[in-house]
Amino acid sequence: MEIVKSGSTIQSLQIGMSIIDLLASQRKPLRFSDIQELTEITKSNLYKYLNTLTQLDLLYRDKTTGMYHLGSKLIQYGMAAIGNEDITSRITPYLQEISHHTSCTVLFSVWTYDGPTTAKIWNSNQNLNIGAQLGTRLPPSSSSGKVFTVFQDPSLTADWIEKDRNVTGDLLRETEEYHVIRRNKIAFAKEPLVPSVSSISIPVFNYNSELLGAITAVGFTESIPDHCEDPLSQYLRKSCLEISKVFGYTEE
Incomplete structure (x- = not known):
């Protein structure tokens, strides 16, 4: 050398x-x-x-x-530098659509060695940006984190979940919420990171039904639903299937 x-x-x-x-x-x-x-x-x-x-x-x-x-930091740097890796570029139009429809900041997060990381952010209201910064690693308690906890390979998420459990004392897999998220393919989190700011997330799958990432709508708590029957939740659940079909996913 x-x-x-x-x-x-x-x-x-x-x-x-x-x-x-x-x-x-x-x-x-x-x-x-x-x-x-x-x-x-x-x-x-x-x-x-x-x-x-x-x-x-x-x-x-x-x-x-x-x-x-x-390491994962290099992935974060790469995402921040180019922001248009193939999956991210194909996801972006849907982030724009969801942000316009919901008036929320919309994030796309992907898995790295030590947890999900924000790879793309879109907000149709450029004057009001609510949510994580590009490259932010998200905890299991966030709605994005819940999606990865439920749908990502457990062998990949074990250490990340255990670290958070040491802080919060909570384990999603031991609750009914885990099964509800798996069944409905949508996750909710009330003020997981910032007071008055909540989120709702959907998974994106590929042709092998593997998790590619999570799309998250972030907004003030009063505008973010916490149950599947809400019209916004229904819209996002439909979006989950439509977007995943782009990557070859077919619902079982």
Whole structure:
């Protein structure tokens, strides 16, 4: 690994980024020994770099295999930088439509290593933006989080849910709400993050009935329903099927 020294650059930052570049170029997870062999960084220094990059979520270390992956923070940066990955670009017209119909801020969130992350935000009212910022990681207590808790592979969500449970003491899978969300394909959350702001979310599935992401309408609590019979809920449930059909989903 060649690092060009310059009085106007920070060498340690160059080395850290070169490790990230290495994993990106290899297009597969790497072991510590693989990274050490390819970079020729001393083991003691490489440990410090990997530990720092992992703490910053720029890398992710699988506790079972010990292998290093690109981290969720890079996914957030990529989403923020381009904002038009294929799924997101195909979803955007529907976000616009839902925002116009509901007068709400509408979010599209996708799964990352440590939880769902906001990948796209649309608000037809540019003067009033209610909701998370691009790249925000959402907790299980949010309506988006509930969708991922119910429909995402449990092996992927276990650590994320357990971290939140340590704080809230609640576990959605132990409640009747879990089964209601699975049956009706819609989730509600009253003021999960900000007082007076509530949300309602629907899943988006692909042709294998796998969860691609969640679409969430966010607004002031009095304008967000908390039950399936509300006209807005019915509209979003219908939207769930229409949007998922774009990705080949057929309802069982």
